[in-house]
């Protein structure tokens with residue numbers, strides 16, 4: 001299967017999950033601002049929303065929305081600890097977290113900070129919203145290693161990916177020690193190290209191509 005991916009994008013979470021599950025994915029790096037694939041194909045043909053991640057399925061269809069793609073992959077390995085069985089309350093807890101991460105943290109939280117078009121007078125409000133949500137995460141993590149308990153799940157891959165954008169936004173997480181420890185704990189996972197190395201290699205390749 002192919003994962004349509006972007007350096008520093010939320011698609012990193014999907015790559016982490018696939019590596020955790022041992023599902024090989026071919027990474028296709030999308031030029032998201034220009035909506036182009038490396039071979040010049042219009043990315044809107046893959047995902048009419050123009051967003052990453054998208055996953056090309058074995059039957060040739062495309063699946064979008066990171067939270068759904070991660071569940072699709074986890075359901076391919078039903079015995080893994082990465083996600084609870086569909087229909088159980090434990091599964092709804094994971095979905096509850098992923099809905100929060102996708103809507104409140106990603107879109108409602110970090111996105112206005114990332115977008116150049118955000119009016120200057122909204123930036124402090126958006127930053128404060130992010131800080132409030134990070135503090136709340138920190139409080140939640142005071143009593144557990146991962147979002148839903150003692151084990152790492154797809155919700156943690158998702159949450160980690162978005163919360164790591166604090167680095168790009170110069171938000172210091174040290175005031176929230178439980179959140180900081182959580183990020184460090186996840187950073188040490190082999191899947192995360194490998195997914196970030198792939199991202200770095202693509203960033204270097206792309207910088208060289210731009211320079212030459």
Ligand SMILES: N[C@@H](CCC(=O)N[C@@H](CS)C(=O)NCC(=O)O)C(=O)O
Pocket residue numbers: 006008009010011032049050051052053064065066067102
């Ligand atoms: N709801 C989607 C949002 C995906 C999304 O916003 N991806 C960003 C990269 S992190 C993107 O492709 N943005 C380009 C755009 O919106 O035009 C999901 O959670 O997968």
